[in-house]
Amino acid sequence: MACIETQATCMESKMGCQIKETQILAERLQLSPSLNGERIENDTERSDSEKIQILAQRLQCSRPPPPPPPPRSLNGEIVENDTNDHKHGINSSMMHFVGRRERRAAVLVCLFEGTGCELRVILTKRSMNLSSHPGEVALPGGKREEGDADDSATALREAMEEIGLDPSLVQVVANLEPFISQHQLIVVPVVGQLPRIGDFKPSLNPDEVEAMFDAPLEMFLEEDRHRCEERELGSWKYTSHVFDFETEQGASFLIGGLTASILIRTASLVYQRAPDFSDQHLPDFQRLQKILNAAAAT
Secondary structure, three states: OOOOOOHHHHHHHHHHHHHHHHHHHHHHHHHOHHHOHHHHHHOOOOOHHHHHHHOHHHHHOOOOOOOOOOOEEEOOEEEOOOOOOOEOOEOOOOHHHOOOHHHEEEEEEEEEEOOOOOEEEEEEEEOOOOOOOOOOEEOOEEEOOOOOOOHHHHHHHHHHHHHOOOHHHOEEEEEOOOEEOOOOOEEEEEEEEOOOHHHOOOOOOOOOEEEEEEEEHHHHHOOOOEEEEEEEEOOEEEEEEEEEEEOOOOOEEEEEHHHHHHHHHHHHHHHOOOOOOOOOOOOOHHHHHHHHHHHHHO
16 A cells, blocks of 8 residues: 555655546546547447446436344444335434435536446545545535535536536436435435546646545445444444545545445446445434433433
8 A cells, every 4th residue: 555654654655646646537537548428329339338328217216225224222222223214324203304405415426437448436535624524535516505406406516616527528317315424414426427528627626625536336346345444423333334445556545434335325226236245224323413412411
């Protein structure tokens, strides 16, 4: 891992790797002949981009996942899981948040065809100057604003602001079921594709994005780079998916939390198979926070 040595000796090297990776990704998007729009449209063999179009209806009509895991113990008490309308972290106890604009956000799961004809997804590393989740890997996206017509508009606007992705280049395929973040924000994944990715000229907003890179979508179903990491919310511990990813140029990234869960779900729908590891649902953060607050008040 060339870019994750000791902080004292590797900070400059790490930043250099990530800057180099962003530049190489930009060149790949602009110059790779296998990503030419005409090739995708005229190839007699079905490409992954065309498969995405065929799967659009399947994505839009996807059913909720199976019920969540059994109840967990919290300070000696059993926390019951509400299985009604359960959708990857959303259940009936928080469905009233879904329509509230001020508690809603959207992220863009932007897929393109790589040099090996595999589907890849564009990811960013958040700026260390941000107050929320600094330095973490994320999908382009953010909170919904008053002028946004819908979730797709939010995701496309944020992608334009963060990485300079022109909304006209993106073909929106489907909106997946909402996820709930640790901060009780409803997050809607908007799946889109770049059929003419060579037209994308990345321009990173340094106030929001430190680096941009891409990863194979199918990786999020494979066990090779997957591990589980224990995290805490107050006194409650839960398990989060984490993927260790290193680019060909040596830049290392940790893809975890909500971003990892969204990509696992997307990959499962696109490739129509379950991951090679146990796919635990995100916890009901809103309900857990209420329980923790009640316990603290007693």
